[in-house]
Amino acid sequence: MKNFCVELILQNSVTLKVLLLICYQFLCSENFMIKIQNISSTDTFLVRHPVLRAGKPIESCVFDGDNLPSTKHFGLYIKEKLVGVVSIFKNKNTIFNIENQFQIRGMAVLPEFQKKGFGENLVKHCENYVKNVNGTLIWFNARENAVPFYKKLGYNKIGNPFSIADIGIHYLMKKEIG
Ligand SMILES: CC(C)(COP(=O)(O)OP(=O)(O)OC[C@H]1O[C@@H](n2cnc3c(N)ncnc32)[C@H](O)[C@@H]1OP(=O)(O)O)[C@@H](O)C(=O)NCCC(=O)NCCS
Numbered sequence: 001m002k003n004f005c006v007e008l009i010l011q012n013s014v015t016l017k018v019l020l021l022i023c024y025q026f027l028c029s030e031n032f033m034i035k036i037q038n039i040s041s042t043d044t045f046l047v048r049h050p051v052l053r054a055g056k057p058i059e060s061c062v063f064d065g066d067n068l069p070s071t072k073h074f075g076l077y078i079k080e081k082l083v084g085v086v087s088i089f090k091n092k093n094t095i096f097n098i099e100n101q102f103q104i105r106g107m108a109v110l111p112e113f114q115k116k117g118f119g120e121n122l123v124k125h126c127e128n129y130v131k132n133v134n135g136t137l138i139w140f141n142a143r144e145n146a147v148p149f150y151k152k153l154g155y156n157k158i159g160n161p162f163s164i165a166d167i168g169i170h171y172l173m174k175k176e177i178g
């Protein structure tokens with residue numbers, strides 16, 4: 001009986017240690033440390049600049065309408081480090097005969113944090129925001145390289161590719177929300 005009790009205590013202590021280790025690993029994992037919050041337009045430059053305007057002057061990171069009250073900027077933080085940004089503008093594209101349209105701009109994730117699901121989190125955050133303000137459509141001009149990313153999230157290409165000076169080939173993409 002005594003041996004049985006000692007064995008039980010030992011086994012439980014091993015189980016307890018394994019459980020504690022799993023909890024510790026979960027608490028330290030990147031996914032647990034993620035938060036998305038509203039940021040200022042100038043905060044976005046920390047990611048816009050290296051990812052979208054590399055080698056260009058910092059002024060090239062300023063977008064028309066960045067500081068309008070209807071424009072929102074979201075930042076994804078991992079352990080307090082800003083690693084991804086996106087901005088959403090209330091902006092009607094006359095191609096779409098629909099009210100309450102929003103445009104995504106400045107979608108960027110630092111290279112070392114790409115392909116980990118953070119871009120998807122940011123787009124979904126925009127979609128939730130648009131739903132909450134009764135928006136009906138999100139559109140944007142997608143860089144050619146990012147089209148497969150947006151397609152995975154349910155966005156469709158509209159029309160032919162077009163070129164934006166100094167940046168490259170883009171596609172108009174959209175998704176109806178709600
Ligand atoms: C495009 C970008 C924002 C995507 O962010 P990300 O964090 O790397 O993307 P995620 O990890 O959330 O990807 C979600 C899915 O899309 C896929 N994906 C992401 N980028 C892709 C790409 N360029 N080509 C093909 N698939 C891609 C991922 O593999 C993932 O697929 P899965 O769910 O099957 O695993 C990011 O790569 C980036 O900042 N690129 C440079 C700047 C840029 O092009 N911005 C867009 C301007 S329009």
